[in-house]
Amino acid sequence: xxxxxxxxxxxxxxxxxxxxxxxxxxxxxxxxxxxxxxxxxxxxxxxxxxxxxxxxxxxxxxxxxxxxxxxxxxxxxxxxxxxxxx
Amino acid sequence: xxxxxxxxxxxxxxxxxxxxxxxxxxxxxxxxxxxxxxxxxxxxxxxxxxxxxxxxxxxxxxxxxxxxxxxxxxxxxxxxxxxxxxxxxxxxxxxxxxxxxxxxxxxxxxxxxxxxxxxxxxxxxxxxxxxxxxxxxxxxxxxxxxxxxxxxxxxxxxxxxxxxxxxxxxxxxxxxxxxxxxxxxxxxxxxxxxxxxxxxxxxxxxxxxxxxxxxxxxxxxxxxxxxxxxxxxxxxxxxxxxxxxxxxxxxxxxxxxxxxxxxxxxxxxxxxxxxxxxxxxxxxxxxxxxxxxxxxxxxxxxxxxxxxxxxxxxxxxxxxxxxxxxxxxxxxxxxxxxxxxxxxxxxxxxxxxxxxxxxxxxxxxxxxxxxxxxxxxxxxxxxxxxxxxxxxxxxxxxxxxxxxxxxxxxxxxxxxxxxxxxxxxxxxxxxxxxxxxxxxxxxxxxxxxxxxxxxxxxxxxxxxxxxxxxxxxxxxxxxxxxxxxxxxxxxxxxxxxxxxxxxxxxxxxxxxxxxxxxxxxxxxxxxxxxxxxxxxxxxxxxxxxxxxxxxxxxxxxxxxxxxxxxxxxxxxxxxxxxxxxxxxxxxxxxxxx
Numbered sequence: 001x002x003x004x005x006x007x008x009x010x011x012x013x014x015x016x017x018x019x020x021x022x023x024x025x026x027x028x029x030x031x032x033x034x035x036x037x038x039x040x041x042x043x044x045x046x047x048x049x050x051x052x053x054x055x056x057x058x059x060x061x062x063x064x065x066x067x068x069x070x071x072x073x074x075x076x077x078x079x080x081x082x083x084x085x086x
Numbered sequence: 087x088x089x090x091x092x093x094x095x096x097x098x099x100x101x102x103x104x105x106x107x108x109x110x111x112x113x114x115x116x117x118x119x120x121x122x123x124x125x126x127x128x129x130x131x132x133x134x135x136x137x138x139x140x141x142x143x144x145x146x147x148x149x150x151x152x153x154x155x156x157x158x159x160x161x162x163x164x165x166x167x168x169x170x171x172x173x174x175x176x177x178x179x180x181x182x183x184x185x186x187x188x189x190x191x192x193x194x195x196x197x198x199x200x201x202x203x204x205x206x207x208x209x210x211x212x213x214x215x216x217x218x219x220x221x222x223x224x225x226x227x228x229x230x231x232x233x234x235x236x237x238x239x240x241x242x243x244x245x246x247x248x249x250x251x252x253x254x255x256x257x258x259x260x261x262x263x264x265x266x267x268x269x270x271x272x273x274x275x276x277x278x279x280x281x282x283x284x285x286x287x288x289x290x291x292x293x294x295x296x297x298x299x300x301x302x303x304x305x306x307x308x309x310x311x312x313x314x315x316x317x318x319x320x321x322x323x324x325x326x327x328x329x330x331x332x333x334x335x336x337x338x339x340x341x342x343x344x345x346x347x348x349x350x351x352x353x354x355x356x357x358x359x360x361x362x363x364x365x366x367x368x369x370x371x372x373x374x375x376x377x378x379x380x381x382x383x384x385x386x387x388x389x390x391x392x393x394x395x396x397x398x399x400x401x402x403x404x405x406x407x408x409x410x411x412x413x414x415x416x417x418x419x420x421x422x423x424x425x426x427x428x429x430x431x432x433x434x435x436x437x438x439x440x441x442x443x444x445x446x447x448x449x450x451x452x453x454x455x456x457x458x459x460x461x462x463x464x465x466x467x468x469x470x471x472x473x474x475x476x477x478x479x480x481x482x483x484x485x486x487x488x489x490x491x492x493x494x495x496x497x498x499x500x501x502x503x504x505x506x507x508x509x510x511x512x513x514x515x516x517x518x519x520x521x522x523x524x525x526x527x528x529x530x531x532x533x534x535x536x537x538x539x540x541x542x543x544x545x546x547x548x549x550x551x552x553x554x555x556x557x558x559x560x561x562x563x564x565x566x567x568x569x570x571x572x573x574x575x576x577x578x579x580x581x582x583x584x585x586x587x588x589x590x591x592x593x594x595x596x597x598x599x600x601x602x603x604x605x606x607x608x609x610x611x612x613x614x615x616x617x618x619x620x621x622x623x624x625x626x627x628x629x630x631x632x633x634x635x636x637x638x639x640x641x642x643x644x645x646x647x648x649x650x651x652x653x654x655x656x657x658x659x660x661x662x663x664x665x666x667x668x669x670x671x672x673x674x675x676x677x678x679x
Contacts, residue, residue: 003422025555032548042545044455044463054552061471061553062560066567069346078347078573084583 334368
């Protein structure tokens with residue numbers, strides 16, 4: 001059960017894991033701004049040339065999906081589990 | 087040569103028919119051997135046209151083997167092998183038989199070169215796969231199965247009607263590319279049949295309804311064959327049909343939205359099938375070489391990772407009896423390996439670098455951008471963010487981590503599944519990673535070779551990582567909003583489910599009321615006068631008829647008595663009277679003449 005031990009180890013050090021994850025996110029956004037690493041000539045549109053464009057796209061996309069879907073669901077689409085029962 | 091050509095479906099069906107006769111101790115071996123032989127048969131298949139049969143005025147072609155049909159046949163057979171390994175411990179022989187018949191239907195449809203053969207196998211798929219739902223044996227299983235069948239029969243009828251009209255218009259039943267620039271009614275009918283099986287909204291609601299309800303290994307089979315056979319049929323018949331691009335993009339986002347709301351993990355995955363097939367449908371709509379390659383590659387990768395995801399959640403269902411997030415949670419302590427394999431599936435579907443989705447999905451998005459369909463590219467990227475949000479994060483998090491909602495019995499039952507299920511997940515995971523790391527394996531099988539596409543450019547890797555990792559950030563920040571709720575979501579199946587109920591109400595209330603009213607009218611207006619007239623007839627019969635008959639009888643009796651008195655006995659007297667009467671009659675006759 002080495003896998004279980006690894007998971008429990010990570011959970012015990014959750015704060016460190018979160019800090020490393022945030023550090024990686026910052027690093028990713030920073031690297032995106034360095035032309036030598038990310039060749040923006042492959043970009044499809046001009047907007048993508050902004051540094052960390054896809055970071056913003058991912059984050060805002062996620063927020064948009066969650067909020068819009070939940071609003072849609074709570075507008076009457078989500079209903080009690082025995083709705084179709086008689 | 088065509089006589090010697092052995093159809094892979096035939097091998098599978100023969101294996102299925104013989105299965106009940108195989109002794110139990112050899113059954114597991116047989117369950118692996120037959121799909122292995124089918125896989126080897128397809129892998130070794132030479133390209134060409136085989137198995138032609140002349141029937142009435144038609145030529146039915148069972149074996150068209152080209153790059154497109156071969157790659158689909160290859161992955162279907164591989165999935166059949168993995169699915170059979172996964173379900174090895176299922177003791178009910180019938181379940182294996184219907185699963186194999188279902189795969190045989192899919193393979194038959196893929197290798198069919200005419201619309202009649204295609205229809206035949208198309209229906210075989212529907213009629214065998216429905217048992218995978220019924221075998222679950224829950225109170226709601228028969229209803230879900232019948233709804234599934236109803237919808238698929240409707241799709242089949244549309245396909246058949248389209249095929250007949252197509253034959254009438256063109257004089258040919260050959261299943262080749264249709265005229266996508268000027269489609270006519272037959273083309274639309276055939277397209278509707280295909281779109282229904284591909285679960286394109288608004289013809290999609292059968293999919294989550296059925297796949298969430300099937301048996302734990304039934305869904306592993308279901309998730310692969312129906313929709314991807316439809317994708318194959320669309321690639322073959324409707325490549326370049328513009329309407330499919332917006333339909334595909336709508337699908338991709340529709341599945342994502344419903345996945346946010348879903349509380350049942352297998353229904354969530356079912357909605358993500360709709361989302362992923364949306365990429366393929368949009369690619370078919372583009373119709374360029376890169377897009378078709380992308381659709382095929384994505385179907386190939388999708389069958390494996392979606393099978394893997396259904397295996398993971400199926401293991402949870404099999405071991406705990408639960409599939410709702412509100413009844414699970416914290417299972418990493420009990421099922422860590424199932425978690426790891428499901429995570430590989432989640433990372434593959436999310437198109438993480440080094441996993442299979444990355445090398446296939448990006449091809450479709452690239453094809454969209456190359457065709458200057460920027461909106462398509464961006465919306466599909468938005469859908470990938472949603473994919474990671476649910477399948478990569480929500481499913482693993484709320485089953486294996488998050489708040490533990492398990493009841494004591496669920497927790498007690500939870501454990502790693504049997505060895506064969508673990509083995510199936512391990513092999514499928516390995517394949518997902520292998521495809522993501524070694525692109526030539528998949529790319530060499532694609533219809534248009536050589537493939538001039540390189541997914542591992544720094545820009546593309548960064549683009550993907552940024553989208554996915556910042557989606558993860560959004561997930562953890564919004565985790566409170568994503569807490570599962572014990573609800574179901576109404577979808578377009580509402581119309582036929584409630585329509586069925588309305589029909590029943592109609593039958594119970596107005597139709598029955600009319601029937602009662604008609605009965606009453608008949609009773610009051612028909613039966614009572616009828617009884618009365620019958621009474622009158624009886625009186626008439628008694629008094630008039632009987633009176634007349636009796637009176638006549640009395641009169642006859644009376645005259646007979648008088649006659650008797652006249653006829654006293656002596657013969658001479660009698661003869662004299664007779665002669666006298668005869669003479670009188672003769673004279674009267676002569677005089678009258």
